[in-house]
Structure formats: C-alpha cells, structure tokens
Amino acid sequence: MRRRNLFIQLGISIALLALLGLLINNLAVNLIRTGLGLGFGWLARPAGFALAESALPFTPSDSYLWALTIGWLNSLKVIVAGLVLATVLGVAAGAARSSGNRLLSSLAGGYVALIRQVPLLLQLLFWYFVAFLGLPAAPMGGLIKLSNQGIQLLGLNLSVEFCAVLVGLTVFTGASIAEIVRGGINAVPRGQWEAFRSLGLAEGLGLRRIVLPQALPAILPALTSQYLNLAKNSTLAIAVGYADLYAVSDTTITQTGRAIEGFLLLLLSFLLLNLLISGGMAAFNSAVLGRLNRSR
Amino acid sequence: MTVAILASDLVKSYTPGLRALDGVSLQVTSGEVLVVMGPSGSGKSTLIRTFNGLETLDSGELDVLGVRLDAAHEERQVRAIRRRVGMVFQQFNLFPHLSILENITLAPIKVQKRSKPDAAARAIALLDQMGIGEQAHKFPAQLSGGQQQRVAIARALALDPEVMLFDEPTSALDPERVKEVLDAMRQLAKRGMTMVVVTHELGFAREVADRVMFMDQGQVVETSDPQTFFTSAREERSRRFLSQMM
Numbered sequence: 001m002r003r004r005n006l007f008i009q010l011g012i013s014i015a016l017l018a019l020l021g022l023l024i025n026n027l028a029v030n031l032i033r034t035g036l037g038l039g040f041g042w043l044a045r046p047a048g049f050a051l052a053e054s055a056l057p058f059t060p061s062d063s064y065l066w067a068l069t070i071g072w073l074n075s076l077k078v079i080v081a082g083l084v085l086a087t088v089l090g091v092a093a094g095a096a097r098s099s100g101n102r103l104l105s106s107l108a109g110g111y112v113a114l115i116r117q118v119p120l121l122l123q124l125l126f127w128y129f130v131a132f133l134g135l136p137a138a139p140m141g142g143l144i145k146l147s148n149q150g151i152q153l154l155g156l157n158l159s160v161e162f163c164a165v166l167v168g169l170t171v172f173t174g175a176s177i178a179e180i181v182r183g184g185i186n187a188v189p190r191g192q193w194e195a196f197r198s199l200g201l202a203e204g205l206g207l208r209r210i211v212l213p214q215a216l217p218a219i220l221p222a223l224t225s226q227y228l229n230l231a232k233n234s235t236l237a238i239a240v241g242y243a244d245l246y247a248v249s250d251t252t253i254t255q256t257g258r259a260i261e262g263f264l265l266l267l268l269s270f271l272l273l274n275l276l277i278s279g280g281m282a283a284f285n286s287a288v289l290g291r292l293n294r295s296r
Numbered sequence: 297m298t299v300a301i302l303a304s305d306l307v308k309s310y311t312p313g314l315r316a317l318d319g320v321s322l323q324v325t326s327g328e329v330l331v332v333m334g335p336s337g338s339g340k341s342t343l344i345r346t347f348n349g350l351e352t353l354d355s356g357e358l359d360v361l362g363v364r365l366d367a368a369h370e371e372r373q374v375r376a377i378r379r380r381v382g383m384v385f386q387q388f389n390l391f392p393h394l395s396i397l398e399n400i401t402l403a404p405i406k407v408q409k410r411s412k413p414d415a416a417a418r419a420i421a422l423l424d425q426m427g428i429g430e431q432a433h434k435f436p437a438q439l440s441g442g443q444q445q446r447v448a449i450a451r452a453l454a455l456d457p458e459v460m461l462f463d464e465p466t467s468a469l470d471p472e473r474v475k476e477v478l479d480a481m482r483q484l485a486k487r488g489m490t491m492v493v494v495t496h497e498l499g500f501a502r503e504v505a506d507r508v509m510f511m512d513q514g515q516v517v518e519t520s521d522p523q524t525f526f527t528s529a530r531e532e533r534s535r536r537f538l539s540q541m542m
C-alpha cells in the first residue's frame with residue numbers, strides 16, 4: 001500500500017515538473033518573441049483610462065498600479081458584500097427548506113431549482129440589462145432610491161453595474177449555500193428539535209441557538225468552497241462592465257501588451273484573496289470545532 | 297381534584313390506514329402518576345407526545361391544563377402549553393454544544409425572561425436536588441447516561457411545569473444507572489408532581505404509579521390500579537404482556 005502511494009506521488013511530481021518546465025519554456029519563448037523582457041516598471045506609468053467606479057480617488061493620470069489597486073478594491077467590495085448577502089440568503093433559504101412550513105419550503109425549493117438550472121453569466125446579464133437597466137430613469141422609492149442610474153441607500157451610492165454583479169453573485173451562490181445549509185440542518189438529530197420545542201422555545205430561536213450551531217461543522221467546509229467560487233465568479237463582472245480587478249487587468253494588458261506580468265499580478269491578487277477567505281474560514285472553523293470539542 | 301389532561305377518542309395515523317392512536321380516551325388528575333405500558337409500536341410515545349403538541353391529532357378532543365390541543369391548534373397556544381408541561385426523552389436529547397448549566401438555563405432565560413443569575417441559581421439548586429450539583433460546568437458528553445438523564449429532568453423542571461411527561465426515561469441506560477434516575481422520579485412523584493410515565497420498569501410502576509394504563513395497537517386495553525394490574529389484570533392481552541415481561 002505504502003509502495004503504491006509512493007509511486008503515485010512520484011508520478012504526480014514528475015507530471016508537475018514537466019508542466020512547470022513547459023510553462024517556463026513558453027514564458028521564455030514569449031519574452032524573446034515580444035522583445036519586452038520581464039519587468040514591472042510600466043506599473044508606474046499613467047494608466048490613461050478612466051474607471052467608472054472607484055472606492056478611492058482615481059483619474060486617468062494615475063498609475064497602472066493605482067488602477068489595478070482600485071480594481072482589486074472594487075473586486076473586494078463586491079466579493080465581501082456578496083459573501084455576507086449570499087450567506088444570509090442561503091441560510092434563510094436553507095432553513096426555509098427544512099422548516100415544516102410547506103409554502104416557505106416549496107418557495108425556497110423553487111428558488112434553488114431555478115437558479116441552479118441557469119448559467120451564472122446569463123443571470124448576471126439578466127440582472128444588469130433586464131432588472132436594473134429596466135428601472136425607470138427617475139428615482140423611485142423612499143429610503144432606497146431606485147433608478148436605472150443606480151441605487152441610493154442611506155446616502156450610499158451604488159452603481160447599476162455593482163448592483164447587478166452583487167445581486168447576481170448573491171442569488172447564484174445563495175442557492176448553493178441553501179442546499180449546504182439544508183444538508184447540515186437535516187444531519188442534526190430530530191431529538192434536538194423535539195427537545196427545544198418541548199421547552200417552549202420558538203422555532204427561529206431553536207434554529208439559531210440549537211440546530212445551526214450543531215450543523216456548522218458539516219456546513220463550514222462546503223461553505224468555504226462556495227466562498228472561493230464566489231470570489232472566482234466575480235471575474236464575470238466584466239460582462240456587465242463593472243470595473244473589477246479582472247476588467248482593469250484586461251484593459252491594462254491590452255494597452256501595455258504586458259500579458260505575462262498582468263496575469264502574474266492577477267494570479268497573485270486572487271491567490272491573496274483566496275488565502276484571505278480560506279484563512280478566515282479556517283480560523284472560524286477551528287473556533288467552532290474547538291467549542292464543540294470542549295463539549296466532547 | 298382538578299383534571300390535568302382530558303383526552304377523548306384521540307385518533308392519529310402517520311400512514312393512511314395505520315392508526316398509531318385508534319380512539320384513545322383517558323383522564324389524568326392533578327398530582328396523579330399514570331404509568332403507560334404496552335408492546336413496541338402500541339402508540340405510547342405518540343400518545344404522550346400529543347400532550348405537549350409534538351404530534352398533531354387527526355381527530356378527537358384533547359384538553360391539557362385547560363387548553364384545547366386539538367387537530368387544528370395554534371403555534372402560540374402550543375408553545376404556552378409546552379412551558380407548563382415538561383418532557384423527558386429516552387435519548388436525553390441534551391444540547392451537546394451547551395454546558396449543563398446552559399442546557400438548563402436557556403429556556404428560563406428565553407421563555408420566562410428570568411435574569412441570568414436568577415436562572416443559574418435555580419439551575420444549581422435543581423442539579424443539587426438531582427445529586428449532580430458539581431457537574432454544572434461540564435458538557436453533556438462528559439457525563440454518564442444516568443447523569444445526563446438527570447440533567448434532562450432538571451432542564452424540564454426549570455420551567456416549573458405543572459405536568460411532567462417521561463418517554464422510557466431509563467431504556468437507554470446501563471442497568472446500573474437505572475436506579476439513580478428512577479429515584480429522582482420517585483422524589484418528584486412524592487412531592488406531588490403530575491406525571492405520565494411510559495416505562496417498562498415494573499418495580500417503579502408497582503411502587504409509584506397511581507394507575508397503570510396498558511395499550512396495544514393504538515388502543516387502551518385496560519387502566520387499573522397497580523395492585524390489580526400486576527396481580528390480576530382484567531384483560532387477557534395485559535396478562536400475556538406481563539408474563540412476557542417477567
């Protein structure tokens with residue numbers, strides 16, 4: 001058995017080395033062909049393009065580095081908001097699905113089934129072109145002002161593009177999270193429900209205090225991979241013209257021809273983002289497991 | 297004598313054509329201990345779970361502590377009854393992620409809006425009464441089955457219930473742990489608690505029950521005082537069941 005494992009590992013190592021060799025070879029060939037050489041000096045040059053949306057001040061005379069940073073922040077903004085909202089939506093829909101309430105349960109079931117049938121790109125285009133651009137030009141609503149120019153929420157100005165990406169990612173990821181949450185909830189013994197009910201606790205309170213905490217160990221690992229998916233899927237923002245990291249990188253590469261460096265930076269940025277997400281989730285996971293282990 | 301539980305012609309089926317409860321009528325008076333016996337699948341659990349609304353009824357009339365819990369009952373009403381009726385399960389069903397103290401104080405704090413220190417003091421007193429006062433800060437899995445079941449009893453008692461329901465509270469215990477739980481229940485009975493106890497513990501039934509109700513196939517076969525039931529049961533089915541038990 002050990003011997004077989006060793007052979008498998010050896011095989012994988014050789015394959016990886018071969019792949020790496022191929023990549024380095026291609027890189028070298030490309031560098032020679034373009035005659036640009038590998039370098040990052042261009043990052044300091046003015047970008048020359050405008051960004052529709054920036055969390056910090058940005059003008060076309062600012063550097064490429066700053067443009068990419070703004071793009072990264074825009075990505076971060078939509079990803080973090082998406083994580084939070086998708087979790088809320090997913091937990092609510094998952095809880096609704098395993099609730100005794102027929103209407104709630106089938107509503108949530110319909111939502112999950114529908115969303116999982118349709119490709120995310122199509123959903124994003126729907127939210128952008130149909131839902132948000134379909135809003136009237138004149139703002140409507142009180143606390144939340146809706147129009148096809150954007151959304152005003154308590155002094156917060158959100159662009160139509162941002163909203164479309166956010167809603168698209170939230171609704172899409174929420175459906176997957178709902179299934180994960182439902183699975184986790186169903187894995188908690190029925191006796192736990194009966195125990196909290198027999199103490200006169202309300203359903204919502206029992207769900208929050210008794211059932212969900214016990215469902216967490218089953219939910220968290222799968223949740224982490226949904227979070228990583230959401231981060232990756234956020235690059236589809238380019239389809240609706242939201243200036244996320246991928247969109248800014250794309251423009252930058254087109255203008256500078258620095259495809260290799262651009263992709264390296266893109267890779268690194270996403271690596272950093274994913275490490276942040278999985279690191280955060282791992283910390284949360286071990287905190288939860290630690291609490292549960294104390295109870296063993 | 298006031299009536300705690302009044303049931304007439306209760307019918308319940310999980311699967312069409314198969315009646316888990318097939319016209320059950322009974323009365324439990326305040327301060328009484330009713331022991332329910334019967335073979336597996338006879339509907340004992342189903343019956344006592346209707347008493348706190350864990351199961352709904354298809355038909356029949358059920359009155360618990362003056363509140364009607366019939367076929368169409370309202371969630372709010374059921375919850376109000378659950379606060380006045382404690383339940384203890386075969387599998388203890390303690391909350392594994394909460395400490396013993398938290399297990400007991402959760403409902404008093406959330407449901408009765410007691411202050412934390414108040415609820416904790418009361419919980420400790422109940423644990424002391426159950427002989428496990430020093431376990432308050434442990435977690436359920438660190439306790440033996442007998443200790444866990446006594447915590448479950450304390451948890452139910454923390455809401456000051458007027459009725460206690462027990463569904464085979466000692467069936468999941470090691471034989472040497474059964475006595476400590478039965479003793480706790482005995483004490484409770486002595487202090488005048490109204491109790492409905494599903495159990496196969498003949499000694500407990502003989503000694504503590506005011507009446508024994510024997511069920512089979514969703515129906516009440518006979519209800520007798522323990523003396524009569526154990527020495528000269530009226531029904532052939534009861535006698536056959538008892539001969540198998542002894």
Ligand SMILES: Nc1ncnc2c1ncn2[C@@H]1O[C@H](COP(=O)(O)OP(=O)(O)OP(=O)(O)O)[C@@H](O)[C@H]1O
Binds near residue numbers: 334339
């Ligand atoms: N949740 C359920 N779904 C379907 N059928 C059920 C359910 N609960 C109980 N039943 C059925 O109802 C009948 C009565 O079951 P119940 O659990 O009340 O019997 P019991 O007397 O408590 O038996 P035991 O001594 O084994 O606990 C049985 O035929 C059982 O299979």
Ligand SMILES: [Mg+2]
Binds near residue numbers: 340341342463464
């Ligand atoms: Mg049973």
